[in-house]
Amino acid sequence: MLQQALQHYFGYANFRQGQEEVITQLLEGKDVVALLPTGTGKSLCYQLTGKVKGTPVLIISPLLSLMQDQVNQMKKMGFKRVVALNSFLTREQFTQALNQLPHYEFIFTSPEMLQNELVTNKLRAMPLGLIVIDEAHCISEWGHDFRPDYLRLQTWLNYYNRPPIVALTATATPAVIADIKYVLQMEHASTYIAAIDRKEIHLQRKWFTTTQEKVNWIEDYVSTTLGPGIIYTSSRKRAEQLAEVLRKWHITVAAYHGGVSNEDRQLIQEQFLADDIEWIIATSAFGMGVHKTNIRHIIHETMSPTLSSYMQEIGRAARDGQDALATVLCTQTDYDVLQFLMDTLPSEHMIKQYYAGADQPLRELDQRLLAYWHSMYRCDEAIHYRNQLYLSKRRAFDATRNYMETSACLRATLVQYFEQSVQVVDACCTNCGLQDASFKELRRITHLSTQNPHWTLRLQQMLLK
């Protein structure tokens, strides 16, 4: 029966890993948290459920660009009644979309938009068949210290007769899954968890004494190695600087970060997808919704603050199943940068001042978090919450530090953070006999993507060194 629906609406004969299990549970009216690897068709889970139930589906998505992509993709597939309710719409378009909301089969929106009373009233008045939280790890990753509207979902979803919820993600620790269930008010949800280990991604770690040595290494490596690849940096400025350095080698690169305009970001992403840009130098802004299959290298100029974000960032490589190399470059001073990036919570003093109504200069982010806490907690509760949050960030940081220092298998260290087991393969990482950036290893990795005509040129450059 479900198989027939799959054939009828999508033209596929068989389900992929996890899809049938998730859809079956949803059709039985259960809530589901599904950790499915990227590229296994997460969106089919809610698309087919919506079609079978014949009632509108609400999809809560973290990025406007992601919504736009999915709407376009669904329209291409022949779904006509699809809308993205967000700030891209003009006032007129917005009013019109709102008035016709019950006529749509799939409604995409942001957690922020759900704080709009008109939107909420409209959605409550219509018979939703399913609520989807796309990229659900954002609840945990962003909700607590960046986008509190993710946590406001807890209140929003608490209404009589709400439809089943499915939370979809590709990367989540058991703690994050517990947090997702708590915020979404679905403690009894079924959980589908796929293995997250990606043995085709080899892990390399390199230590340096100065930042300049890292830059030299990157210059040397990228100028002799074919992409496509992504270099993650810890600041916008450094991304721009590195891009500048690499341009001197006539490599097609682009810097991508929060300071780049929306139009340029879209252009860069399209060019990267089309192999017109070979290397992207980016902050953590880059990656979500990038469905490029042949990424061969992920280099971290500075380690990600958490192993969850590291896993997500390297997980963008090798979606075609061929080998890829993820390299993290480390110096002692990185710890301070990482700690700085984690220690951004409002202080206890700020909380007390805020609750006392005292005038104090606040950064916009602190203002936002304090306003949220004030709406939810008493002063002592807010302080307690803040300190708990600090401790959990501390623990996450300790795990990151351990990855940077351990002499154990890097893959095992990473996968164990997600409380899963690992299948160690030969030369899986620096600590298991992977050749570090020796000439031979470079050539082997380079050899994996030889379709690019520049390849022979690059080889000559390497041989001349």
Add this chain to the structure above:
DNA sequence: CGCCCCTCCTGTAGAGGAGGGGCGGTGCGCTACT
């Protein structure tokens, strides 16, 4: 931590160095202004 920007100092004119201070990452929607 390391970096960049700003101010101050020097000693009478201008630029360059010292030193203090702040910043560093992720996005939505809205409003006021061009």
